[in-house]
Amino acid sequence: MPMSSPVVVGGSGGGGGMLLCSPTPGLSASTFNRISSPTLRLNFSTAFALNNQGRFLSKTHLNNGRRELRLVVGAAESTQSSSVATVTADKSLVPDDEFSLAKVSFGVIGLGVGVTLLSYGFGAYFNILPGSEWSALMLTYGFPLAIIGMALKYAELKPVPCLTYSDAQELREKYATPILKQVRSDVTRYRYGDEQHLDEALKRIFQYGQGGGIPRRNAPTLQMIREEVTEDGKYCLVLVFEAKALELSDFEQRQAKFASFFGPGITAEIVGGGQNLYEVRLISNTAS
Template sequence: MNKLPSPASLISITGGILAIIGLISYFNDAANLSVPTFFYGVPILLIGLALKNSEIPPAKSSIQKSDLNKLNLKGPKELSNLIGDVTRFRYGQRAHLETSLQALKLWDENKPPQLREIELIEKNQKFGIRMTFLFCGVPIEKWEEKKDRLGRFFASNLKASITAPNPEEIILELLPITNTTDND
């Protein structure tokens, strides 16, 4: 599947095209066309560039549409909302899940954790997720302290599992609780 351009890119391109048409029309003495296209094109271009400056691209996702449909039918609604939230362009934030990480006290103002990838996990016909973060300024010990709360924060009946495959990356798995031994 081809990646679609971001809304900010589309707005910037549209504004740029209108501004160029306006300039060309101005130099060709077509005042009826130059005035509206230039004076609408430049602000649209500037708005698009401002949005592009504050844009966060979607987190990488390997979730198939069929799996997402299964999740919508059988899984927690919160996980569907979470996946939908992090797999779209965001504007005016410094990182995906910014308010959630701040509420969990897993936020560093100077170097906030960056969500890089999200995957859907199915265990015993129940759904969970795997999120890969660059944890930047928040030490892994702090993530470990919040493990119990992380399991309950995003959806009920989930258990958090944290691994660090390398010094910059952390993998947070929110797996469904299948029996009483999973609660330990």
């Protein structure tokens, strides 16, 4: 196999130093010259070896001072990394660490306060704890509070997780419709007495027990919601349902009903998420 001709690179600075490179067949003179752009400097005095895919041994004899060889490496990788970092920054998740009473379970509060009053009241009544003069009052209020707390705890519906991207948060207040804002608020707080989130909406859309509808036991269950921005820059609220007894076609044939119920001013899209998960994308038609 023929070898490429040696590449001679003149040294910079004073003196008549010369670098003689004997490349392997995979490295031509033009390739070597392309990677010799001035960004990465390798200072050497007598000899060096470079090994990267193709191997070549380089020797130099220096008369005066040092010579510098400048190489460009990883330019494409650096550009790609910066692009990925920019996209990641734009799509960063917003932490949901804001305190709100809607995120507090009144069942837990009532049960906790009631049980505490009952426990201390009994202890004070039998002189195990101080404050016997207040024992009757603590027992009087502790018992109903504990009962109310247990009832609320039994009937409570926990909020679903909400993933919000930073770009969607910026568009929400200005471009999300009032109904989309209300949906987000309702499903991310504790509710009491409802069997599941969006129960009334799902009942009308899937027509439980009616002709052309589905049995109530097959009703989809809301698992989470997600706020994101579409490719054309519109605000989108994604409802992620789990439905083990339904198929994608059951959602697709009700796409117009989703748009009608959660409208006006929105477009509904249905996407299969796999593992019995289905996404209903409610896209605001308000242009950003």
